Amino acid sequence: MANASAKKTAAQNEKTIKNIQLGMLVASLLSILLRLLFRRNTLTLSFRTLLTSSTYLITFYISRFLTNVGTPKRSASGDLLSAGDDLSQAGMTEYLFDILYITWGCQVGSAAVGDWVWWSYAVIPLYAGYRGYNLVSPFLLGRPAAAGADDVPPVEPTSKRQEKLRKRNERGDPRVKTQQRK
Template sequence: MAKALAKKTAADNEKALQNLRYGMVISSALYVLLRLILSPHKFPPAFWPSVIYLLTAIPTVFLYRYLHSVGTPKRDASGILISSGDDLNQSGLLDTCWDVIYVTWGCQVGSSLFGEWFWWLYLSIPVFGGYKVYTSFISPMMGLRQGQPAAAAEAADPTTAPGGADATSKRQAKIQKRNEKIQAQQAKSGRR
């Protein structure tokens, strides 16, 4: 079963890396072709759009090489799978790499279609990175977790689950209800 999973991961990685190569070629070709088609009077293209394109192409190439190095399956000379490589569909760092690549492609094609203002979308990458750093590292270290008072109240009440739903089973609820009834009856009989 482990070999089947390794083979599936290897096949998925090979397909993802092939799509990544196609995507890089297609987005770059679309950038150049759309620039030529939509504004033929501006050939060669202006200096700053070319600089921005090259500056955003550098992280894309770097991330491509990283994904290629960690995700390429290793095979021996006879073609037998030695290692499937890291699963490129994992969340975390690999997921963030894919997000950066997709935003870059979108900005490249979008800027050639809609104008240079489309590059402002590229700022979503550092903004999201800052948000993740804040919520994952800074706020927990400073004790500023969101919903902290509610979490403290839930921790004090053992009958509620972290989501706020009733965590007691039906049997426990019946026992608790019966105990409350008995206590109420004892309180009544004690008052007489």
Template sequence: MAQKAAKSLAVRNTSRLKQTHLITLAIHAVFLILRFTFRRSLSLKRYVFLSAPGLAIEFYLERLARPTYKPDGSLHRAGEDLDAAGLTEFMWDILYWTWINLIFVVVFGNRAWWLYLVVPGYAIYSAVTTASGLKSMLGGMAGAGAGGENDAQSKRQAKMEKRGGQRVAYR
């Protein structure tokens, strides 16, 4: 039972990569068959240009997650986890959007290629919201170190003012 987690990861990666390749092959085959038979108006240049990122990501995920075995058949490396959060998750989103976009192009025609702009639009939106959140967080930290809230009095200050003692001047 040595390396049980690595072996299960290798099996999971292999099956997910096989499924991904079959879906990609099917979607691209349908597009190309329809392009060369019924719908000659579908742009082949746009297809090559806008499918390239999805195909490059799929090739990268293949290289990253494909398990490797030693000559005796034992597991050498299980590969990286394809369900990892962060950049891997973003790459899956781009791959899925490429598939969806190809299906929309087959159904609705060349105007559906404009839907591919959702990916960079979402990336810009995420970057702007992250930067503005970071800016407001850092701005709040700078104000807190300068003395905190000026409106609220401590109990000690309130007692001192009530007795007529030392008064605190606020600016």
């Protein structure tokens, strides 16, 4: 029997998988429909058409991967055996969703306003390079990961009462007795 957390994850995954399937359908049909209506010249066999159709394959494989890892497994009686991987987790899953959304936007945008929209697809490798540089640069350049982290002494959190007592002590108020720490 699955616990409440697994059931919640399974329900979220099922909703997310339906949204992926709907997004695939809407983006693909809208892109093809807009090309048929406004940009018939882009439907001829060319390098541009091959690139555009390759993005359909990319979105298909990413959506299939997310569907496979996120689909909850159920027994024959309908009991939840496994919730599947959490599709709302950060990391690689999040990046795959970003790639899906950017690709769908480029597909529909290029069909609606022109092929120059595909330049926004360059965001994916640029961001990957940025993340990779931030991961590797501390080791290559020999500097700490957080710049200036060694310069600032750690500040102990204080309550309002502690802050008030510290100010009284600095003024030399006789009501405050100073104790030395050992």
